[in-house]
Amino acid sequence: MTDRRRFLQAGALAAGALALPTLQARSAAGARVVSTWDFGVGANQVAWKTLSAGGSALDAVEAGARWAESDLCNPTVGRCGNPDRDGVLSLDASIMDGDGRCGSVAALSDIAHPVSVARRVMEQTPHVMLVGEGAQQFAVQQGFERKKLLTPEAEKAWREWLKTAQYTPEINAERRSRPGDSSNHDTLGMLAIDAQGRLAGACTTSGMAWKMHGRVGDSPIIGAGLYVDNEVGAATASGVGEEMIRNAASFLVVELMRQGRSPAEACREAIARVVRKRPEASRTLQVCFLALNKHGEVGAYALHRGFVYAVCDKDRQDDLRDSASVYTSEQT
Numbered sequence: 001m002t003d004r005r006r007f008l009q010a011g012a013l014a015a016g017a018l019a020l021p022t023l024q025a026r027s028a029a030g031a032r033v034v035s036t037w038d039f040g041v042g043a044n045q046v047a048w049k050t051l052s053a054g055g056s057a058l059d060a061v062e063a064g065a066r067w068a069e070s071d072l073c074n075p076t077v078g079r080c081g082n083p084d085r086d087g088v089l090s091l092d093a094s095i096m097d098g099d100g101r102c103g104s105v106a107a108l109s110d111i112a113h114p115v116s117v118a119r120r121v122m123e124q125t126p127h128v129m130l131v132g133e134g135a136q137q138f139a140v141q142q143g144f145e146r147k148k149l150l151t152p153e154a155e156k157a158w159r160e161w162l163k164t165a166q167y168t169p170e171i172n173a174e175r176r177s178r179p180g181d182s183s184n185h186d187t188l189g190m191l192a193i194d195a196q197g198r199l200a201g202a203c204t205t206s207g208m209a210w211k212m213h214g215r216v217g218d219s220p221i222i223g224a225g226l227y228v229d230n231e232v233g234a235a236t237a238s239g240v241g242e243e244m245i246r247n248a249a250s251f252l253v254v255e256l257m258r259q260g261r262s263p264a265e266a267c268r269e270a271i272a273r274v275v276r277k278r279p280e281a282s283r284t285l286q287v288c289f290l291a292l293n294k295h296g297e298v299g300a301y302a303l304h305r306g307f308v309y310a311v312c313d314k315d316r317q318d319d320l321r322d323s324a325s326v327y328t329s330e331q332t
Contacts, residue, residue: 032296032313033060033192036238036288039077040310041318043068043188048312057192057200058097058119065093065115065202068188075157076186079112079149081206083158085165086213089150091206092220093118098199098230102128104220105135110146115204117144118220128222132214158210167210187219189226189236191292199294201228201236208241217241223251232258233293235266238307239286243274253291263291263299264324271303271326288323303327 031051033044047064051057069078069091076082083089093114094104103122106129108114117139121130130138140146187205194200203219203226218225218241225241227250228234235253237244244250249270256266267289275282287303300309300323307323 030197030296031193031195032292032298032311033057033064033190034290034292034298034312035064035191035310036187036189036236036290036307038308038310038320039068039072039074040188040190041312041320042072043190044310044312045317047190047192048317051192051194052314054195056196057194057198058095060192060194061190061200061202062095062115062119064190064192065095065188065204066113069093069113069115069204073151075154075206075209077188077205080151080154081149082154082209083150084207084213084215085161085167085210087150087155087158088213089154089206091149091204092216093202093204094220094222094226095119095122095202096200096222096226096228096234097122098228098234100229102222102228104129104222105139106131106216106220107214108132108135108139110148111136111139111144112147112149113144115202117142118202129220131216161210165210187217187225187236187238187241189219189238189290191228191234191236191290193292193294193296197230197294199228199230199234199292201226201234203236218244218249221245223248225250227251227254229254229258230294233263233291235263235289235291238288238290239303243278243281243285243287247274247277249274249287249289253289257291257293263293263297264301265299267291267299267301268324268326271301275303275326282326290323301325 033047043064046067047060050060073080090107091114096102103118191201205219224244235250253266288307290300302323302325305325311319
């Protein structure tokens with residue numbers, strides 16, 4: 001009898017071991033990561049390495065944002081970002097877990113990975129946001145290396161801009177690749193859901209090129225550039241940050257999903273809110289939203305044509321999609 005019991009137990013364990021890969025595969029099928037703009041494809045692929053291995057959404061979005069901050073050379077994000085009108089490169093970032101924990105840094109100089117500093121703020125302090133010299137001091141205390149990030153190309157672009165010192169943001173100028181080409185700005189906004197159904201998000205940016213020294217946009221402001229709630233979904237914003245701040249825009253998108261809107265419907269309604277409040281600005285400013293609900297459904301909407309976003313899951317790691325928009329012409 002004892003031998004028979006041992007045989008049955010061994011058989012059950014073996015069956016469980018055989019079933020484990022299938023269960024893991026089924027769980028991984030629900031994992032997904034989405035990001036703003038075409039450089040989101042590369043960020044997603046880095047994040048997917050974490051998600052496909054069963055890692056957390058929080059770890060995934062941090063990894064993807066770190067790639068954008070260091071490996072990507074873009075005039076709007078990280079080490080290759082364009083400086084402010086005083087020639088100072090400052091970085092903003094935020095990170096948020098679906099359980100409500102969050103952290104951010106703003107106007108951070110000479111630290112290569114602001115998104116990781118933001119996570120340390122979340123996990124190692126009683127605060128949500130640190131800014132300027134205080135954020136830098138905290139980063140150094142946490143072991144982050146202080147080094148000059150402004151590239152020669154970005155400095156050259158700034159000196160060229162100084163000849164006229166004209167500040168005229170253009171719709172979708174953020175899609176241009178060379179530091180000297182962009183008079184505008186933009187953000188990597190990233191949202192993920194992992195195999196356990198947990199949500200997280202991150203934003204990272206160097207902000208507007210030639211901005212006033214000390215200007216902070218929406219990216220590090222929880223509820224404006226990023227908001228995540230495991231009960232509902234997550235949203236991130238792109239475009240002119242002042243409009244996101246005025247409308248608590250990402251929080252608004254999540255609350256609209258809570259009321260039953262799909263991700264795309266919520267993004268569309270949030271843009272309508274922006275337009276109603278400031279119709280005079282709607283023709284010249286870009287506003288974009290990307291959302292992911294707790295079921296893994298993705299939606300996006302933009303004020304002007306030209307916004308693209310990247311989607312990555314087990315079936316495809318390089319899916320780049322055009323967003324629907326209110327206006328069909330970039331210059332309408």
